[in-house]
Amino acid sequence: MTTIRDVAKLADVSVATVSRVLNQTGNVSPKTLQRVEAAISQLNYQPNDVARSLFKGRSKMIALFVPDIMNPFFPELARAAEDVASKHGYTFVLCNTDGDGEKELTYLKALKQKSVDGIIIVSSTLSKDAMAHLDLPIIALDRKIGTNIAAVTVNNRKAAQQAVTHLQEVGCKRIAHIRGPQGASNAEDRMAGYIDIVGQTDWFNPSFICEGDYTADHAYKAALDLLQQHPEIDGIFAANDLMGVGVLKAAAALGKKVPDELAVIGFDGIALGEVTIPTLSTMAQPTYDIGARAAEMLIEHIDTYDLNRFVEPVEYEVKLIKRQSTERRTNDDK
Amino acid sequence: MTTIRDVAKLADVSVATVSRVLNQTGNVSPKTLQRVEAAISQLNYQPNDVARSLFKGRSKMIALFVPDIMNPFFPELARAAEDVASKHGYTFVLCNTDGDGEKELTYLKALKQKSVDGIIIVSSTLSKDAMAHLDLPIIALDRKIGTNIAAVTVNNRKAAQQAVTHLQEVGCKRIAHIRGPQGASNAEDRMAGYIDIVGQTDWFNPSFICEGDYTADHAYKAALDLLQQHPEIDGIFAANDLMGVGVLKAAAALGKKVPDELAVIGFDGIALGEVTIPTLSTMAQPTYDIGARAAEMLIEHIDTYDLNRFVEPVEYEVKLIKRQSTERRTNDDK
DNA sequence: TTGTAAGCGTTATCAA
DNA sequence: TTGATAACGCTTACAA
Numbered sequence: 001m002t003t004i005r006d007v008a009k010l011a012d013v014s015v016a017t018v019s020r021v022l023n024q025t026g027n028v029s030p031k032t033l034q035r036v037e038a039a040i041s042q043l044n045y046q047p048n049d050v051a052r053s054l055f056k057g058r059s060k061m062i063a064l065f066v067p068d069i070m071n072p073f074f075p076e077l078a079r080a081a082e083d084v085a086s087k088h089g090y091t092f093v094l095c096n097t098d099g100d101g102e103k104e105l106t107y108l109k110a111l112k113q114k115s116v117d118g119i120i121i122v123s124s125t126l127s128k129d130a131m132a133h134l135d136l137p138i139i140a141l142d143r144k145i146g147t148n149i150a151a152v153t154v155n156n157r158k159a160a161q162q163a164v165t166h167l168q169e170v171g172c173k174r175i176a177h178i179r180g181p182q183g184a185s186n187a188e189d190r191m192a193g194y195i196d197i198v199g200q201t202d203w204f205n206p207s208f209i210c211e212g213d214y215t216a217d218h219a220y221k222a223a224l225d226l227l228q229q230h231p232e233i234d235g236i237f238a239a240n241d242l243m244g245v246g247v248l249k250a251a252a253a254l255g256k257k258v259p260d261e262l263a264v265i266g267f268d269g270i271a272l273g274e275v276t277i278p279t280l281s282t283m284a285q286p287t288y289d290i291g292a293r294a295a296e297m298l299i300e301h302i303d304t305y306d307l308n309r310f311v312e313p314v315e316y317e318v319k320l321i322k323r324q325s326t327e328r329r330t331n332d333d334k
Numbered sequence: 335m336t337t338i339r340d341v342a343k344l345a346d347v348s349v350a351t352v353s354r355v356l357n358q359t360g361n362v363s364p365k366t367l368q369r370v371e372a373a374i375s376q377l378n379y380q381p382n383d384v385a386r387s388l389f390k391g392r393s394k395m396i397a398l399f400v401p402d403i404m405n406p407f408f409p410e411l412a413r414a415a416e417d418v419a420s421k422h423g424y425t426f427v428l429c430n431t432d433g434d435g436e437k438e439l440t441y442l443k444a445l446k447q448k449s450v451d452g453i454i455i456v457s458s459t460l461s462k463d464a465m466a467h468l469d470l471p472i473i474a475l476d477r478k479i480g481t482n483i484a485a486v487t488v489n490n491r492k493a494a495q496q497a498v499t500h501l502q503e504v505g506c507k508r509i510a511h512i513r514g515p516q517g518a519s520n521a522e523d524r525m526a527g528y529i530d531i532v533g534q535t536d537w538f539n540p541s542f543i544c545e546g547d548y549t550a551d552h553a554y555k556a557a558l559d560l561l562q563q564h565p566e567i568d569g570i571f572a573a574n575d576l577m578g579v580g581v582l583k584a585a586a587a588l589g590k591k592v593p594d595e596l597a598v599i600g601f602d603g604i605a606l607g608e609v610t611i612p613t614l615s616t617m618a619q620p621t622y623d624i625g626a627r628a629a630e631m632l633i634e635h636i637d638t639y640d641l642n643r644f645v646e647p648v649e650y651e652v653k654l655i656k657r658q659s660t661e662r663r664t665n666d667d668k
Numbered sequence: 669t670t671g672t673a674a675g676c677g678t679t680a681t682c683a684a
Numbered sequence: 685t686t687g688a689t690a691a692c693g694c695t696t697a698c699a700a
Binding site for chain 2: 001046047048049050051053054057059061068069070072074075076078079082083086089091092093094095096107109110111112113114115245248249272275276277
């Protein structure tokens with residue numbers, strides 16, 4: 001490996017001077033500048049980032065915590081964050097947490113030891129206490145964490161209201177909800193939006209709300225139970241698209257026609273929803289944008305070195321996309 | 335930040351001794367061992383990995399290059415590699431290359447400067463020359479790179495033969511192929527397998543092979559053209575599932591019934607294929623396994639520090655999964 | 669404008 | 685069994 005010392009020797013200057021041209025700090029005369037640059041390119045010298053990190057205490061790396069990159073919602077988030085990171089010269093570390101608090105803590109520790117500069121976290125298990133100790137720039141993404149950690153999310157409650165209203169508009173009389181996991185702020189908010197719309201109706205029944213965990217398999221089983229126990233249900237709002245697909249499968253398994261006997265709407269807007277049969281209506285998030293925004297905020301946070309600044313939460317809008325799974329029933333009694 | 339010096343001071347020993355207990359190298363008396371451990375836990379001391387990396391020249395990080403994490407085949411690969419990395423105490427860096435050679439080179443350089451210990455690469459654009467200079471452990475995944483870089487792949491050619499044979503068995507008489515990008519070894523091999531089976535038939539026509547790039551959109555357009563130009567085509571082997579989905583959409587757009595008028599089979603075995611209509615037959619790769627294996631090989635490679643060792647390429651088997659898109663036509667003239 | 673030298677937090681060599 | 689101390693490759697006071 002060729003070091004700054006080799007360059008200095010070849011250019012017949014001190015390492016300090018080489019460092020100066022490398023970082024464009026301090027003044028160097030045009031003549032020596034040229035000599036140094038020549039030496040650098042002649043030796044094909046590339047500064048050692050580890051040494052830099054050691055001195056500076058920062059690594060030019062950011063990390064993203066996701067529950068599981070195999071859930072199709074997260075790759076887009078990851079892609080966006082990586083694009084932004086790389087654009088700003090940051091290296092991008094990906095951590096699958098499985099929503100496991102222990103794992104999250106282990107990762108946190110490891111990253112801290114590596115002087116990672118900041119972290120974007122999708123989590124509903126991490127306590128803010130754990131992160132107070134951390135003293136690292138953090139942005140919560142998709143789900144809020146406590147109240148004093150900057151967050152990038154969408155307006156889940158309002159979007160959920162819209163989704164349920166849409167089901168009503170296409171003629172649904174008994175609408176159930178398959179919710180996301182306990183403690184996930186987005187799951188709570190989406191459920192709240194559902195309740196806002198149907199909670200006061202005469203038919204509403206708390207057992208119309210099923211616990212889910214954002215996976216298709218679980219939602220499939222939950223929907224099976226739900227539809228067998230409550231055959232009168234003619235609309236389901238699933239808290240994410242993956243669960244929406246699970247509902248679609250359950251409906252198919254039970255011979256329930258979608259949308260004629262059961263209308264279904266999901267949440268997220270993943271590409272998957274376009275290729276199911278029927279295609280899945282959804283509340284589409286601007287997924288790439290929120291991932292990119294979170295990364296931008298984090299990096300700005302890092303660059304300004306402003307650790308204690310309270311950062312306003314950012315909320316994006318969600319867009320209703322109507323597809324076959326909620327196509328208006330023409331033969332409806334409405 | 336608390337350093338090894340703080341620990342030494344508190345335990346009233348030298349930093350060398352602390353380092354010894356940290357790394358379990360050299361002998362320390364039980365008494366001092368205890369004192370040091372007490373000091374460590376009292377101060378909640380965690381060694382600085384950057385300093386370690388600087389001294390050792392290795393970082394305990396590995397990277398994965400994928401063309402695009404949003405292509406559903408790659409998250410599973412990434413998940414597997416990350417699992418293995420983390421199991422071995424390595425930090426996992428993800429790089430989206432977009433199949434762009436420039437980007438790959440940029441990443442390579444950046445990672446080298448960070449003393450990344452090794453890289454798993456999915457690429458068809460990186461020249462082996464570029465990597466010879468690199469002098470870093472590398473494993474090629476999914477696609478081969480040159481001949482002297484260890485690779486983990488599947489038996490693409492044989493699997494392609496199987497796929498095409500399966501189309502024949504369900505009654506297809508004119509089978510087309512939508513291939514993967516030029517230069518990608520897996521695309522070449524899959525095409526070779528296709529030609530092995532149909533190249534000598536009397537109906538074979540080179541224009542039955544369409545250029546594709548492993549994306550659904552492109553395949554959609556290609557299939558549209560293909561099916562309009564050659565209405566006699568009754569079977570398509572798409573070189574990956576994403577393109578298979580594109581073909582399904584094209585068939586739907588043209589009013590061609592799948593599988594009755596057109597049978598379709600893909601490659602990869604992504605979950606997406608289970609929720610399309612009709613569901614998509616495929617040659618399923620053991621995706622997680624190959625990702626995990628690549629990471630295991632890389633880390634073993636790193637740990638044994640055996641840079642020049644020639645590593646045998648590893649080839650996994652692929653499994654035919656029959657779904658609706660190739661369901662045997664009972665009213666076939668066969 | 670340039671150079672010297674003291675760190676950054678480790679590990680490992682060599683003495684004691 | 686322990687402790688000084690010289691690296692690792694860089695940046696930045698501080699001097700010259």
